[in-house]
Amino acid sequence: MQALQNAASLRQQPRPKQGISQRFNTMFTAYGFLLPALAIFVTFTYYPLLQVFYLSFTDADMISPPQLIGTENYQLLTKDPAFLNSLKVTTIFSLATTVLEVILGMALGFLMNTKMRVQGLVRGAVFAPVVVSVTATAILWLYFLNPNVGPFNLLLNSLGLLAPNWLEQTSSALAAVILTNVWKSVGFAAVLYLAGLQAIPEQLREAAQVDGANTWQVTRFITIPLLSPTTALVFFISLVGSFQAYGLVLLMTRGGPAGSTNMLAYYLYENAFRFFDMGYAAAISIVLFIVLVVISVLQFKLTESKVHYQ
Amino acid sequence: MTARANIGKNVLGVVVASLFLFPLAWLLLTSFKDAQDIFTQPFLPTNLRPGNYVEAWNAAPFGRYMLNSLFVSSTITFLVLLTSCLAGFALALRQFPGKRIIFAFILGTLMIPFDVLLVPNYVTAHRLGLLNTYAALIVPFIASGFGIFLMRQAFKQTPVELEEAARIDGASPLRVLFSIFIPVNLAPISALAVLTFLGAWNALVWPLIVTTRNEAIRPVQVGLTAFLSQEGSNIPLMLAATAIVISPVLIIYAFSQKWFIKSAASSGLKG
Numbered sequence: 322m323q324a325l326q327n328a329a330s331l332r333q334q335p336r337p338k339q340g341i342s343q344r345f346n347t348m349f350t351a352y353g354f355l356l357p358a359l360a361i362f363v364t365f366t367y368y369p370l371l372q373v374f375y376l377s378f379t380d381a382d383m384i385s386p387p388q389l390i391g392t393e394n395y396q397l398l399t400k401d402p403a404f405l406n407s408l409k410v411t412t413i414f415s416l417a418t419t420v421l422e423v424i425l426g427m428a429l430g431f432l433m434n435t436k437m438r439v440q441g442l443v444r445g446a447v448f449a450p451v452v453v454s455v456t457a458t459a460i461l462w463l464y465f466l467n468p469n470v471g472p473f474n475l476l477l478n479s480l481g482l483l484a485p486n487w488l489e490q491t492s493s494a495l496a497a498v499i500l501t502n503v504w505k506s507v508g509f510a511a512v513l514y515l516a517g518l519q520a521i522p523e524q525l526r527e528a529a530q531v532d533g534a535n536t537w538q539v540t541r542f543i544t545i546p547l548l549s550p551t552t553a554l555v556f557f558i559s560l561v562g563s564f565q566a567y568g569l570v571l572l573m574t575r576g577g578p579a580g581s582t583n584m585l586a587y588y589l590y591e592n593a594f595r596f597f598d599m600g601y602a603a604a605i606s607i608v609l610f611i612v613l614v615v616i617s618v619l620q621f622k623l624t625e626s627k628v629h630y631q
Numbered sequence: 632m633t634a635r636a637n638i639g640k641n642v643l644g645v646v647v648a649s650l651f652l653f654p655l656a657w658l659l660l661t662s663f664k665d666a667q668d669i670f671t672q673p674f675l676p677t678n679l680r681p682g683n684y685v686e687a688w689n690a691a692p693f694g695r696y697m698l699n700s701l702f703v704s705s706t707i708t709f710l711v712l713l714t715s716c717l718a719g720f721a722l723a724l725r726q727f728p729g730k731r732i733i734f735a736f737i738l739g740t741l742m743i744p745f746d747v748l749l750v751p752n753y754v755t756a757h758r759l760g761l762l763n764t765y766a767a768l769i770v771p772f773i774a775s776g777f778g779i780f781l782m783r784q785a786f787k788q789t790p791v792e793l794e795e796a797a798r799i800d801g802a803s804p805l806r807v808l809f810s811i812f813i814p815v816n817l818a819p820i821s822a823l824a825v826l827t828f829l830g831a832w833n834a835l836v837w838p839l840i841v842t843t844r845n846e847a848i849r850p851v852q853v854g855l856t857a858f859l860s861q862e863g864s865n866i867p868l869m870l871a872a873t874a875i876v877i878s879p880v881l882i883i884y885a886f887s888q889k890w891f892i893k894s895a896a897s898s899g900l901k902g
């Protein structure tokens with residue numbers, strides 16, 4: 322196509338008056354239009370990416386000028402039990418969140434797509450927590466799960482049972498934060514599934530029904546496979562989003578108790594802005610960045626090979 | 632469809648909707664409880680105490696916080712729309728050297744989350760003297776890789792004849808963009824606007840670290856976080872403050888739910 326166009330334009334030469342000056346003009350207009358965005362990306366995305374790499378080899382602390390200290394930060398990381406624990410916590414948190422959001426998101430997407438009297442209510446209710454801020458969500462759930470004032474705990478108390486302190490037990494704190502995060506963000510996954518379902522042509526399902534397939538078979542062998550691009554998207558968005566959900570940890574548990582909710586991104590934040598150990602935090606940023614790049618590449622490969630596109 | 636299956640669907644729908652709304656309803660009801668009810672009544676208060684709201688409103692400058700958030704989020708939204716439309720227009724309709732590289736450069740920003748860059752961006756903001764100013768809250772966010780991508784897709788699907796007709800009439804590229812391409816693409820633009828505004832209004836970590844020394848410019852989420860560390864033990868007061876903070880967004884959402892949901896769905900568009 323490109324070659325054909327090139328050939329056509331060659332044959333047309335010499336062109337009518339649309340001369341060099343006008344072509345320069347369009348070119349400069351294009352660069353001018355792109356400039357504001359590019360300036361921001363250079364200053365706040367690409368330059369910082371180089372800088373964080375550099376800082377990870379220094380002892381930067383925001384007080385004295387950073388000194389190069391070689392790979393010391395990385396060596397410390399390999400021996401830091403809190404860091405190694407945060408890798409474990411992040412893995413559990415991310416996998417649990419992602420799996421729950423894919424499964425529940427799909428189920429809720431089907432429900433949102435079902436014709437019924439309360440359809441508007443279902444859509445509005447499931448998506449409502451998405452518009453609530455992380456801060457408000459964290460505070461709400463902090464008290465909702467509180468053993469002295471939370472509704473379920475008060476019910477347990479009134480039955481004479483001892484209410485567990487969900488956020489202050491190492492056995493349940495991480496699960497409680499995962500539950501909070503899923504409540505907040507599964508509506509987004511559900512809406513993506515709803516859009517995916519609405520994009521599937523009705524004839525495909527009808528054709529299968531004419532061939533004698535029941536509802537379950539249509540769902541299992543037609544609808545869900547056709548939703549695979551949405552599933553890939555939800556999987557990726559949930560996984561990447563889970564690494565950024567540390568605002569909840571910051572307000573609900575501060576990484577505790579005993580490090581049981583200390584996610585990688587929270588550990589980064591804590592080192593940088595509570596201990597002002599910027600060099601060490603930069604090294605953690607690099608680890609986080611590598612993890613995210615690996616996920617992106619895997620996702621890309623997986624999407625290319627496995628996903629069924631219409 | 633049998634009547635029974637129909638009732639079943641609706642019952643399931645109501646149950647699921649209640650599960651999601653229950654924590655919000657509990658927040659609202661508990662914010663009206665007195666110091667006694669809070670420890671004894673799981674759900675309904677025995678007497679309503681709207682005084683919690685007055686007390687919370689007076690205990691911290693929430694009005695000021697909200698105005699700060701409104702200013703910061705509106706400015707970010709307006710500038711994101713502007714930079715996205717300009718860049719999207721250039722990428723969709725112009726040929727120029729380096730276009731592919733620039734496009735890859737823009738898409739690359741989608742792979743680099745801001746959280747990975749907290750440390751160097753804090754250092755940059757410090758060096759540029761932006762800490763504890765509105766600029767620190769706004770400038771890093773006025774361009775969006777996603778926004779540019781969305782607008783490029785929209786402009787690519789806009790009939791080229793529209794541009795050609797305008798150009799014959801002698802309109803400049805800026806006029807073509809503002810008087811033709813933007814007006815016919817209000818749907819994706821409003822989707823980008825609602826997502827950008829919501830993201831800016833709800834942002835926490837960066838605003839928290841760049842406003843530590845200037846309470847007057849704090850956005851509302853930071854104000855609420857500071858309130859938690861002061862008043863965390865006064866639960867009804869804390870929940871009233873939380874209700875104050877989320878009510879503007881939830882009220883707007885209640886009236887334009889479809890618009891929010893459509894906007895979110897459009898963020899999953901395939902390239």
